[in-house]
Amino acid sequence: MTGSSQKITLAKGLNMGLRKAMEADDKVLVMGEDVGKLGGVFRITDGLQKDFGEDRVIDSPLAESGIVGTAVGMAMRGYRPVVEIQFDGFVYPAYDQIVCQVAKIQYRSKGRVPMPMVIRIPFGGGIGAVEHHSESPEAQFAHTPGLKVVACSNPVDGYWMIQQAIACDDPVIFLEPKRQYHADKADLDDTATPDPLFASRVVRQGTDVTVLAYGPTVKTALKAAEAASNEGRSLEVIDLRTLSPLDMAPVYDSVRRTGRAVVVHEAHVNLGMGAELSSRITEECFYSLEAPVLRVGGFDTPYPASRIEEDFLPDLDRVLDAVDRSLGF
């Protein structure tokens, strides 16, 4: 396979990336509910237990705090655990361990106890699921010093970013847009040199409005940009990729050119990533701005029943509506 280009889904990219990381370092362990024989409910860990054994691909008891807490202990012993949280809404039992322990042990120990752990969380909606299966909790982790938070948006990034996150010596919350797992295919050239993990990327150049997106909304933003171009409007789309730390240089550069910014995420708008991005852009690009930074996101309601989830989620039209409002200033 090496050196050849192949078409992969996001699920496949993540699976291949995990495999590469496990081959490269025998301290890498995978742990979570149903990650072994089943290969995870989304099949991201498919085949790994068969090839790496039950000591390295660990089916855990059904207890999220237990998974993360024991992973902390394994990391203290020199391992690099990759933890799978089955769904976004199930991370909360582990929230205390993540925020009070995973995030702080390196700090508490003055750097003597590193915490190289990856916590993979399938996030976002659009799959017609019941409650707790469609949430976007990224701001709750990005708000916590000591954690790094990234979100992949496409198969090729999935392949590279998971390997980079595992190699990172800090704990990384790794968000995977579950709606995209099996949606689109992309060409992977595994001989290419990947972008750094903690770097944002301009994925479509434009001149009129900067659209900031990550995870599942990158696809939405790109579709909106395509539609806008038919109306003669040029949108620049940035895939943020890293939410903590934020990589603001490409954002500032873009907004200084366009004078306008729209942030798109599935998470609730109130105190979400858009609020932080808006604040930073205002502080740094004040004299370049032609309009206030606008946010398009989930409403400030709990995630609704799935028959109306598409009304909750930002879609192409709501992005374009915000673009119109931005240009109307």
Added chain:
Amino acid sequence: MNPFGPDLAEVFGPSHSDGGPELVQLLTPEGERVHHSGPGGQFDLDFTPEQLRGFYRDMVLVRRLDVEATALQRHGELGIWAQLLGQEAAQVGAGRALRPQDFVFPTYREHGVAWCRGLDPLKLLGLFRGVDHGNWDPAEVNFGLYTIVIGAQCLHATGYAMGMQRDGVVGTGDPERDAAVVAHFGDGASSQGDVNEAFIFAASYNAPVVFFCQNNQWAISEPIERQSRIPLYQRALGFGFPGVRVDGNDVLATYAVTQAALQRARDGQGPTFVEAYTYRMGAHTTTDDPTRYRLSGDVESWKLKDPIARVEAYVKRNGLADAAFFEEVAAEADELGVRLREGCKALPDPQPLSMFDHVYSDMPEELLAQREGFAAYLESFEGAR
């Protein structure tokens, strides 16, 4: 008896206030060496005079450390102190049962275990003075950082033990190699989800971990009856591993039981729950006022079970130490006191900018910018250093 099980009065009533019939004890409060044929008999050990003197010395010095730290808090030199008074035997017994390769996950009260691991007590004072969150290298002394969130460390201990399994240091039969973990926690923590999840994980993976619960009867103001309707050690059975209740004021019994549990873990036979039945003679911390919620009579009755007095009585009665030994230990305690008082006051405050260190393995640009901004702000003041 209620056909569905005992009620609280049966479990915690007067007949059980001494720990009940299952209590493993090798040295009575009166300093009498006892040998059981029933429960606890399998834990009996022979102790050399040197070991007994060592236990005595450890407990006296650990108590002195606790007394000095409490006084330092009263003098404003420490922000707070979590007292261990009364729990010296539980901690020294558990601490001395360790081998160098074993690893300990403490709460914030394991000053006696820290002592046994050779950790400089000034490091403990540093934490409670507020100069750091624990300035020791866990890998150097095989003693983790103090964990403030109740019970969280039990999961870390279990995961660490799972790591030992993967490192091939369990059940090899090589006493220099085989290792185990001790997770410390208290009766209050036994209600925490993390502690119960740790039991589940340890049982599921047969992890080499000893769950060492110091049941000191009080979780701040809440008595053990609020945490459990059965003796804590009996919970272990429900998780699928053995539980033992030991007299936590008896250093010999605590040592013997912990040593046996550790050996079981090192041999690959899995976890054990040890309930060290003891009493928190002091306050929860120096901010607490136990007179608001407990009877002085209870404290008085536990004074009669003092962990140090019984070893002293036994050693003296059997002529295992001379007067010079006791004088030496007393002098050593005085020296420790002086060193702690002077050392504590000499601990330097951290520099404000050090708060930015070690948040990450590298410093993100935004954080660096905050640090530089704050540095410039500090320097903007007249006479700034």
